[in-house]
Amino acid sequence: MGVVGWFEKRGEAPLTPPKGLREYAPLLDDEPEAHDDFRDNGIRGLAFALEYCDSRGWASTRTVRCLAIDTLHPACIRAYCNVRKEARTFRVDRIISIVNLRTGQIVSSDEHLALLAPYLPGEPGPRLADLSRLQDAARDGVYALLHLAMPDGRLSDTALAVIMGYVEAEAVAQHCAMPPRRYVKLWIDNLSPPLDAVIDSVTSLLDDKDRFSRLLPSLLRVARSRDSFADEEEAFRELMTEVRQHFRSSVIDLPIDPLRATP
Numbered sequence: 001m002g003v004v005g006w007f008e009k010r011g012e013a014p015l016t017p018p019k020g021l022r023e024y025a026p027l028l029d030d031e032p033e034a035h036d037d038f039r040d041n042g043i044r045g046l047a048f049a050l051e052y053c054d055s056r057g058w059a060s061t062r063t064v065r066c067l068a069i070d071t072l073h074p075a076c077i078r079a080y081c082n083v084r085k086e087a088r089t090f091r092v093d094r095i096i097s098i099v100n101l102r103t104g105q106i107v108s109s110d111e112h113l114a115l116l117a118p119y120l121p122g123e124p125g126p127r128l129a130d131l132s133r134l135q136d137a138a139r140d141g142v143y144a145l146l147h148l149a150m151p152d153g154r155l156s157d158t159a160l161a162v163i164m165g166y167v168e169a170e171a172v173a174q175h176c177a178m179p180p181r182r183y184v185k186l187w188i189d190n191l192s193p194p195l196d197a198v199i200d201s202v203t204s205l206l207d208d209k210d211r212f213s214r215l216l217p218s219l220l221r222v223a224r225s226r227d228s229f230a231d232e233e234e235a236f237r238e239l240m241t242e243v244r245q246h247f248r249s250s251v252i253d254l255p256i257d258p259l260r261a262t263p
Contacts, residue, residue: 003242006235007147007202012195015082016153017063018104021049025060025083032089033076038068042135043077043119045143045193049099052090063101064090065192071121080194092116102155102189114183115190131179135187138170140201141215143193149222153192158225163188166218173214209247216243 001009017023046066053059064079067087075092098107098115107115118132142163149159164185171178178184193201205212223229223236 001238001242003206003239003246004199004202006239006242007144007198008195010147010151013147013150013192014153015047015063015065015080015192016101017082018049018099018101020104021061021063021099023049023062023083025062025081026054026056026058029084029088030054030056033070033074033091035070035072035076035089037072038070038076038078041069041071041119042132042139043067043069045191045197046115046119047192048101048115048190050090051096051099053094053096055094059096061099064088065194067194069119071119075120092120098190100186100189101192102160107186111183111186115186127179127183130177131183131187134167134171134176134179134184137174137176138167140204141166141170141211141218142188142191143198143201144205144215145218145222146188146191146193147195147198148219149226150192151226151228155189156225159222160185160188162218162221162225166215170214206246212243212247 043066047064049061049063051059051061060083062084063082064077065082066077066079068078070076070078077090077092078087079090080086081088095112098112099105100107114128114131117128118135123129145159145163145166146155149155149163155163164181167184167188168178170176205215219239220236223232226232229236
């Protein structure tokens with residue numbers, strides 16, 4: 001089956017709206033903007049709820065999972081819309097407000113900027129430039145961790161703490177300047193990577209034994225943080241077996257019983 005196959009077997013985590021959010025949309029959406037240069041740019045998997053005003057002045061509130069972005073004016077995001085259950089295009093300058101996917105709180109103006117600026121053209125300033133570099137360095141591991149942490153589309157406080165610890169350790173390992181911690185948390189709060197992005201990330205990690213070995217303890221901590229871990233323990237043992245086989249056991253010094261090892 002392999003490590004990648006183990007992740008694929010778990011399927012895609014649902015896009016779950018923030019608690020308490022009432023989603024709604026007009027009868028008809030705008031026609032898509034005439035853009036043909038949509039690219040990933042690292043935005044694939046960013047997810048949040050937004051209050052949006054279309055070209056007719058009609059408002060909507062919906063949860064979206066970003067798929068790609070076209071940064072040519074006017075910048076547009078292509079995203080899966082939880083209301084329509086299919087992809088839609090949203091102009092960045094028509095996003096009135098953003099609601100944090102994990103907390104359900106409307107983000108502040110500077111957080112709004114911090115969430116979108118890494119994917120838009122222009123000089124973001126040193127703190128946001130540091131955030132963008134850290135995202136590039138840690139994204140693969142974070143996507144793998146979220147895939148285990150969010151089977152129902154929600155991220156617990158315990159799992160968030162584990163993922164934050166992983167990102168901070170990865171910043172040290174990859175010699176990245178650490179941006180303000182609240183910006184890092186904001187990024188993690190608003191991620192819901194689709195399965196194909198998770199698989200791409202896991203595949204990339206498997207090509208770099210050092211990065212995977214740094215990720216492995218956090219994978220185990222996230223697994224143990226879940227209420228359902230007792231029912232799934234054998235499945236995680238299967239994962240450890242696949243990891244050992246991939247790295248021929250000697251590459252990563254795994255504990256004899258990693259699922260019961262002290263975090």
